[in-house]
Amino acid sequence: MYISLVALNVTDTYQQHQAIWGLFPNTPERRRDHLFRVENQASNGKVSVLLQSSSQPTSHANAQVLQSKAFNPQLHAQDFYKFKLLAYPTKCLSQGKKVIEIKDENEQIAWLHRKLTGANITVTAMEPRMVKSKKSFNNRFVCFEGIMQIIDPEQIYQALVMGIGRQKHAGAGLLSLAKAG
Structure with missing residues (x-):
């Protein structure tokens, strides 16, 4: 898995959804393998998004990947x-x-x-x-x-x-x- 910080140029949730999909142009059968959360919305119309995905995202016109790293959480009972x-x-x-x-x-x-x-x-x-x-x-x-x-x-x-x-x-x-x- 990957965890990424992404800047979107769109504010409407449907447009955000489309921009996020665009980060994964080679996803087979358009299977959703990502989750995201809007972290903040700037006054200039940019939206900062935290993205978790099974494949590494690639930037495009409406979505710029600012940071991305491999993510492999290890969870332990009682922690x-x-x-x-x-x-x-x-x-x-x-x-x-x-x-x-x-x-x-x-x-x-x-x-x-x-x-x-x-x-x-x-x-x-x-x-x-x-x-x-x-x-x-x-x-x-x-x-x-x-x-x-x-x-x-x-x-x-x-x-x-x-x-x-x-x-x-x-x-x-x-x-x-x-x-x-």
């Missing part, structure tokens, strides 16, 4: 990690046919606990973010930050690689970990 996750907490109604946003903070934390059952987590900060797109509805993402103690390294590794929740194409789902202390 503590700081985490950050921009997510789109949802729940299904009527046997999975209708999906709605979870707006209540306590329900959002419960959702996160269900998604990260392989770890004991403590959420230390939550920041709601409105994400706008010309192609879809506005979504209310939540940026979770906190501390986790890993119980099942394989389960957390899968969450790290596959992402968490819906709206991955719009920049949600990337779980970042850093060894605590």
